[in-house]
Each structure stands twice: as C-alpha cells, then as structure tokens.
Amino acid sequence: MSTDNPLLSLFKEQLEKESKKIAIDNKLDKRGDFLIWWYFIKLRGLDDSKVETIVCDDSNDLGVDAIEIDDDNFVHFYQFKNPNKIDAIFPGGDVDKIISGLNLVLSRKYKDVANENLKDRLKEVNQSVREGYRLHLVTSGSGFSKESTVKLDNFVSSLLGPSESFFRWEIEDLKYLQDAFYRKNLPTVEDPIRFRISQTPYQVRSSNHDCYMFHTEGGILAELYKKYGEQLLQQNIRVYQNEKSTNSFIKQTCTGKDSGNFFHFNNGVTFLCETASWDQFSLQITLDRAQIVNGGQTTRVLSEAYENGTLKSDVLVPIRLITSQGDKEFSNNVTVNLNNQNRMKSSFLRSNDPRIIQLASALVSLGWYLERRENEISYLSIDERNSIELKIGRELKNRIIPLEAGSRAYVSTYRSNPELAKKLSQQMFISTKDGGRFEEIFNDDLSAEKFVCAYQIKKSIDEFIKQFRQLKRKRANKLKQFDWKNEYLNFLGQAISAKEANLIDQIIPNGSEFLSALFFEIQVNQLSTPVEDLVNIVKDDNALIVQTIFVIVHCVKNDPNSAVSKRWSALLQSQTFFETVTSYYEALNN
Numbered sequence: 001m002s003t004d005n006p007l008l009s010l011f012k013e014q015l016e017k018e019s020k021k022i023a024i025d026n027k028l029d030k031r032g033d034f035l036i037w038w039y040f041i042k043l044r045g046l047d048d049s050k051v052e053t054i055v056c057d058d059s060n061d062l063g064v065d066a067i068e069i070d071d072d073n074f075v076h077f078y079q080f081k082n083p084n085k086i087d088a089i090f091p092g093g094d095v096d097k098i099i100s101g102l103n104l105v106l107s108r109k110y111k112d113v114a115n116e117n118l119k120d121r122l123k124e125v126n127q128s129v130r131e132g133y134r135l136h137l138v139t140s141g142s143g144f145s146k147e148s149t150v151k152l153d154n155f156v157s158s159l160l161g162p163s164e165s166f167f168r169w170e171i172e173d174l175k176y177l178q179d180a181f182y183r184k185n186l187p188t189v190e191d192p193i194r195f196r197i198s199q200t201p202y203q204v205r206s207s208n209h210d211c212y213m214f215h216t217e218g219g220i221l222a223e224l225y226k227k228y229g230e231q232l233l234q235q236n237i238r239v240y241q242n243e244k245s246t247n248s249f250i251k252q253t254c255t256g257k258d259s260g261n262f263f264h265f266n267n268g269v270t271f272l273c274e275t276a277s278w279d280q281f282s283l284q285i286t287l288d289r290a291q292i293v294n295g296g297q298t299t300r301v302l303s304e305a306y307e308n309g310t311l312k313s314d315v316l317v318p319i320r321l322i323t324s325q326g327d328k329e330f331s332n333n334v335t336v337n338l339n340n341q342n343r344m345k346s347s348f349l350r351s352n353d354p355r356i357i358q359l360a361s362a363l364v365s366l367g368w369y370l371e372r373r374e375n376e377i378s379y380l381s382i383d384e385r386n387s388i389e390l391k392i393g394r395e396l397k398n399r400i401i402p403l404e405a406g407s408r409a410y411v412s413t414y415r416s417n418p419e420l421a422k423k424l425s426q427q428m429f430i431s432t433k434d435g436g437r438f439e440e441i442f443n444d445d446l447s448a449e450k451f452v453c454a455y456q457i458k459k460s461i462d463e464f465i466k467q468f469r470q471l472k473r474k475r476a477n478k479l480k481q482f483d484w485k486n487e488y489l490n491f492l493g494q495a496i497s498a499k500e501a502n503l504i505d506q507i508i509p510n511g512s513e514f515l516s517a518l519f520f521e522i523q524v525n526q527l528s529t530p531v532e533d534l535v536n537i538v539k540d541d542n543a544l545i546v547q548t549i550f551v552i553v554h555c556v557k558n559d560p561n562s563a564v565s566k567r568w569s570a571l572l573q574s575q576t577f578f579e580t581v582t583s584y585y586e587a588l589n590n
Contacts, residue, residue, distance in 0.1 A: 007358045009444040011178040012086055013138060014362035017448075018042060021365075033057060035082035035127050035140055036065055040468030056117035062101025062110060062568045063094060065240050066122040073131040077102065081139040086174060090137055098135070099155045106133075106159070116542045135169035143173045180486075182357060184273075188289040189228050191270075194241055195220070196284050197317070201276070209330065211275060212285060212322040215263060216560075218315030222306030225299050229381045246259050250301040258568045259312030268318030272334055287321060294338040320485060328354045330398030350429040351403065355442040362448035363401065368393045371402045408456035413520035414450050419575035422513040427528075453531045458516040460538040464545050466490070466514075475505070481557055492546050505554050506568035511549075514572040519548045521582055526589070555584040 019034035022041060026048060028034060036055055040046045046054075057065040057080070066078040079098045083092055085399055104110040105122060113123065114242075135152075137144070152169050159167055182583060200212035225232055253262050275289035292299055298317070305311035326333040332352045348525060350356055360370035369392055380388070389396055407428050411421040420427060430436025471491060475484040481485040490493050490503075496504065508515075523529045523544060529537075538544060559580070571577050 001081050005440060007355050007444060007446060008086060008174060008178060010358055010362050010447055011181070012140065012174060013449070014358075014365045015174075016175070017362075017365040030057075032065070032082050035138065036078075036080045039080070039177075041137060043177070043184060045184075056115065058115045058117060060115040061118050062104060062114055062115060063098035064101055064105070064118060067125060068220065069125065069130075071105075073128075074134055075107075075125050075130050075132075075366050076136060077133045077138045078138060080139060081137075083139065083141040086140075086142060088141035090139045090141075090148065090171065090173075091139065092145055092148050095137070095148040095151060097143065098137070099151060102135070102155070105320075110269075122417075130167075132166045135167070137169065138172045138177075138385060140174050140177065141176075143171055151573065165314075174349065175349075178358070179328070181361065181387070182328055182354060185215060188234075188273075188291050189232055190289065191574075193224065193273075193287040193290045193329050194284050196282075198283065200280060201278060201285060201321075209325060210276060210321075212278065212318050212321040214285070215316045215322075216319055217260065217307055217313075218302045218311055218317055221269065221317055222303040223301055225303040226307070230376070230379055230384055232290075233292050233299070249302050250298055251305060253304050254302055254315045255310040255312060260314045263316040263318060263375055263503075264315075266298060266317065267295065268320060269298055270320045270322065270338055271455075272322050272324055274326050274333060276321055276325055285321070287298045293335045316471055328357075331459055339496065346445050352437065353438075353442075354433055354440075356403065359442070359446070359448065363451065364391050365446050367399060367454055368448075369396060369400050370406070371400050374404070401451070405443070405458075406455045408450055409454040409516060410446070410451050410512060412516040413454040413457060413524075415441065416521060416525070416578075417575060418513040418517040418518055418578050419573055421517070423573035448518075453535050454516075454520075455540055456535045457520065457531075458512065461515050461519065461545055462512055464542050465508055469484050473507065475501075493543060494546075500553055503556060504549060507549060507552055507572070510569045511552075514578060515545065515548055517578060518551065518581060519545060522548060522551065522585060526585065552581055555581045559584065 005206075013040060020037035022028070022037045023034045026037060028037060033055075036057060037051055040051045040054070041048070054068045055066045063079055064077050066074045067082045068078070070076060078097075079094065081088075098373055100434065101110075108126065110122065111119065156167050156169065194214055195214070197214045198217065199214075201212040203213075204211045250266065252257060253265050258265065270293055271287055272293045273287040275288045276285060277578050278285045301313060302315070302317070322334055325335070332354060332468065335352045356370070356372055360372060363370050369377075377385075377396070385396060392399060405427070408421040408425060411428060412418050415421075424437075427436040427438075428441055429438055432439050471487050474482045474487070484501070485495070488501060492504070493578070519538075523534055524531055534544075582583065
C-alpha cells in the first residue's frame with residue numbers, strides 16, 4: 001500500500017489488539033465480526049446493545065453486514081472485510097455479491113433469500129420514504145480494484161431516476177480508518193466552545209484555513225480552564241512552567257497596576273479547532289473540537305489569579321483562532337511553528353505529530369500511556385487520571401512511557417544505535433530534511449509491542465545501574481566495614497580484580513543506552529531469544545546484564561586499542577565502539 005500516512009502498520013497492530021479484546025468481551029468468533037464491532041464501538045461510539053441491533057452478518061445476508069439509519073433519514077449499508085495483511089485488496093467477488101444483494105433489497109425481492117436479522121433491519125428501512133442510501137465498503141486492507149470501481153459506478157447509474165445524492169458508495173480502507181480514528185481521538189475538547197464578543201472578529205482565509213482574531217476577558221478564559229482543565233491544553237507543547245520569570249511577569253501584569261495594559265503586553269492565546277462559525281446576530285463565535293496550542297502559560301496564570309481573587313476585571317486577552325478542517329499534518333505544523341520561536345526540546349515539538357499520536361493510541365490498546373509532553377502526568381486532575389486509567393484498563397502507576405525515554409530505548413535496542421539514543425538524541429525528533437532521523441525511526445518498522453518491550457528492557461537495566469551506583473559510591477568513599485570485593489561478588493555473581501573493578505566502575509554508570517543496545521544485540525539478534533521472554537528474564541535476574549558487561553570488559557582487555565585515549569563517558573556513546581564490541585562477541589562465538 002503506497003501512502004503518505006506514516007505508521008499504518010502500527011495502526012493495524014492497534015486495530016488487531018482492540019478488536020480482539022472487543023471480540024472476547026462480546027464472545028465473537030468470526031474474524032470479520034471483530035472489525036464490524038470495532039468500527040461501530042471505536043469510530044461511531046455506539047454501545048454494545050446498539051451494535052447488536054444493526055449487525056445482520058450471517059449466512060444469507062446478501063453481502064450486507066450491517067444497516068444503520070441516521071438522524072437525517074439516510075440508510076447506510078455496510079460490508080466489512082478484515083484481512084490479516086495491510087496490502088490485501090477488497091475482494092472483487094464480494095463487491096459482486098453486495099451489488100446483487102442491493103438489487104434485491106432496493107426492488108424488495110429479498111424476503112425469500114435473506115436471513116431473519118436482515119429482514120428485520122429491512123423492515124425498519126421500508127417503514128418510510130428515505131432521503132437516500134449510502135454504501136460503505138469497509139476493510140482493514142488497502143482499497144480495491146479499478147474493475148470493482150467501474151461495477152459500483154455502473155450499479156449506481158443503473159438505478160432508475162435517482163439524483164447523484166440519492167445513492168452513493170465509498171471505500172473505507174485502513175488509511176481511512178486510521179484518519180477517522182485520529183480525528184476522533186486527537187486530544188480536544190468535545191463540547192463546542194463559545195465566545196460572546198462585542199464586535200465582528202477580524203477574519204482571514206488563507207490556504208483553505210480560516211483565522212479569526214478578537215479579544216476576551218481574562219476571567220472568561222480562566223472560567224474556561226476551570227471547566228476543562230488540562231483537557232483544554234493537551235495539544236499545547238509546554239506543560240506548566242510554574243513561577244518561572246515569564247509566568248511571574250504575566251501574573252504581575254494581570255494582578256497589578258498595569259492590568260489594563262495586559263492586552264498590549266501579552267502575546268495572547270491561540271486556539272486550534274476543526275471548524276469555527278461566527279453568528280453576527282448573537283455576536284457569538286463557536287469553536288468545534290478546540291485546543292489551546294499556544295498561550296498555555298497565560299491561561300494557567302490567569303486561572304490561578306482568578307481562583308485566588310487577584311485577577312483584575314479589566315484584563316483583556318488577544319485571541320487568535322485557527323481552523324484545521326481536520327488536517328492532522330496542518331494541526332501539528334501550526335503547533336510546532338507557533339512554539340518554535342522559543343528554544344524547546346525537539347521531542348516537545350513532536351508531541352502532536354501524527355506519528356506520535358498514532359503511537360500513543362496503539363500503546364493504549366496494550367494498556368500503556370505515552371507521556372508525550374515531559375511531566376504532563378503531574379499536572380493532571382484526578383478526573384483526567386481516572387479517564388486515562390479507564391482507557392488503558394489499569395492503574396497509571398508503572399504504565400507510563402515518557403516519549404523521549406521510550407524513544408531512546410527503542411533506538412538503542414531495535415535500531416541498534418546507542419550513539420543516536422544518547423549522544424545525538426535530539427536528532428530522533430528532527431526531520432530527515434533538516435538533518436535528523438525522525439522519519440527513519442518512526443516508520444512502519446515500529447510497533448507498540450516493540451516500543452513497550454524496549455522500554456521495559458532499558459528500565460530493568462537502568463534499575464541495575466542505579467543499584468550498582470550505590471555500591472560504587474560506598475567503594476569510592478572507602479567506608480569502614482564495606483568489603484567492596486565481597487559486595488561486588490554478591491552483586492555481579494563473580495569475583496573480580498581491582499583492575500576489572502575499575503573498568504566496571506566506569507562502564508556501568510555511563511552505559512544505559514550502550515548496555516541496552518549490546519544486551520539486545522547479543523540476546524535477540526545473536527542468540528534469538530524471544531523478546532517477550534527476555535523482558536521477564538531481565539526483570540527478575542541480573543545475570544544476563546552482567547554477562548553483557550563482561551563482554552565489554554573482555555573486549556577492552558583483549559584489544560586495548562579499542563578504547564585508546566577515550567573517556568568512558570564518550571566511549572559508551574560511540575557507535576564505532578559498539579560495533580567493535582559486537583564484532584568481538586561474534587568472533588568469540590563463531
């Protein structure tokens with residue numbers, strides 16, 4: 001499947017996980033039903049009982065798997081295909097079947113051949129005159145053939161007398177499903193947000209996107225934050241910066257003698273929403289699926305001042321409103337560019353990239369939460385935490401993967417590149433066109449399971465390093481009654497010389513990414529240990545980590561040139577040294 005949509009395989013993995021869970025919960029046996037139920041529950045937001053009433057997939061279903069009548073009196077026919085492979089096209093034979101079946105349905109000649117569920121659904125359909133009909137061909141594969149397109153177009157044109165809007169068909173393949181899921185699950189405020197303003201906003205339309213500019217009272221913005229909390233700021237790259245200098249100045253202005261000049265001193269707040277509408281009669285502007293993407297610090301400071309009663313009533317805030325029209329690439333670019341004037345970590349600027357949003361969604365299906373913005377968890381309200389825990393199906397504790405930490409782990413292990421993960425980590429989130437590696441890393445090779453496994457392995461290694469550092473400090477401080485040789489023996493499982501201890505003292509504390517990479521290289525790539533087994537082994541037993549450390553020690557002892565004139569902190573960030581140690585291990589075991 002050729003696509004400009006990254007991580008399609010990651011979405012396929014997510015869909016498989018979520019649909020199988022739905023199947024278990026609803027005792028579904030047929031793989032085709034997995035997609036049907038996932039579609040209506042996850043994309044349409046229907047409950048189980050409603051899905052039961054619209055599904056008619058069974059023998060003698062005439063190719064119709066579900067029928068739904070919408071609020072506008074349109075009838076929607078669905079046919080689903082759930083192939084295992086992304087590149088599987090919609091079967092031409094099933095297109096023929098649905099065309100034949102719809103001919104019987106529309107001519108009302110189906111009663112002798114349709115199953116009971118289908119008859120019941122069609123009985124409701126035929127109870128009144130409908131506005132029109134829609135056919136949805138839904139597949140977790142990649143569209144269908146040109147021949148099927150021609151057949152469907154010919155079928156529509158053969159219907160007597162209808163206008164073009166009377167009967168339409170569309171293919172909803174995996175790319176469509178991913179886009180629809182992204183739009184539905186992109187962090188936004190679901191309720192429409194309305195501002196009542198005293199004059200017509202300044203409006204500009206540029207490149208198919210609308211921009212409105214107006215102002216509102218500081219108290220109104222504070223009330224908005226009080227109502228929605230951090231949910232309003234989920235696409236805002238920055239989390240709260242507390243009492244840093246900028247926030248102190250904002251607070252000083254909105255509560256002090258210059259409060260009337262707040263409008264002139266502050267850059268204001270930028271909202272990004274899917275669509276917006278201005279009603280000149282009610283003097284009201286309405287935002288659909290909105291987020292604050294710039295001005296989060298201003299909003300939080302105003303809210304804090306409002307809560308403690310120090311916000312001045314004459315504070316006016318400049319508001320800029322941009323519509324995305326559902327374009328996820330545009331949404332991310334707006335967020336990045338509006339926040340790129342000030343120096344920020346590259347991982348922050350990528351927090352709303354479609355690839356990252358997709359990864360976050362896929363991780364939810366595995367019971368993990370991706371912390372896209374550093375420390376965002378600490379600012380969540382109890383209700384927001386509860387909402388996340390409901391989604392992942394368990395407590396948040398020990399189920400959070402920070403974006404940068406998880407990416408370092410994945411690059412170290414599955415990408416075998418400790419240098420990129422440690423020394424060049426900024427490149428992980430910089431586009432290839434700007435000299436970075438982002439698209440190379442977050443591509444179709446990445447899966448949520450790999451991301452989780454990599455993070456768990458590195459986390460176990462980090463815990464091992466933390467424990468060793470305590471021993472090293474005691475040895476370095478020459479504490480009385482501390483027998484370092486015996487303590488090292490107990491911890492490492494073998495006696496070592498002072499020279500080896502000196503090497504180990506330098507290797508372990510500096511070696512998180514390097515040890516993760518070498519550990520994975522030896523155990524998975526060389527010895528073919530299943531990754532899932534390795535995660536559990538390394539969690540409970542340090543023996544394999546210790547073996548990895550001694551591979552480095554023995555390499556250096558047998559090839560002193562491999563570490564000539566380099567500090568260990570630099571050496572363990574070197575891809576060249578990683579390849580040297582890897583080659584040494586291969587030669588030793590061949």
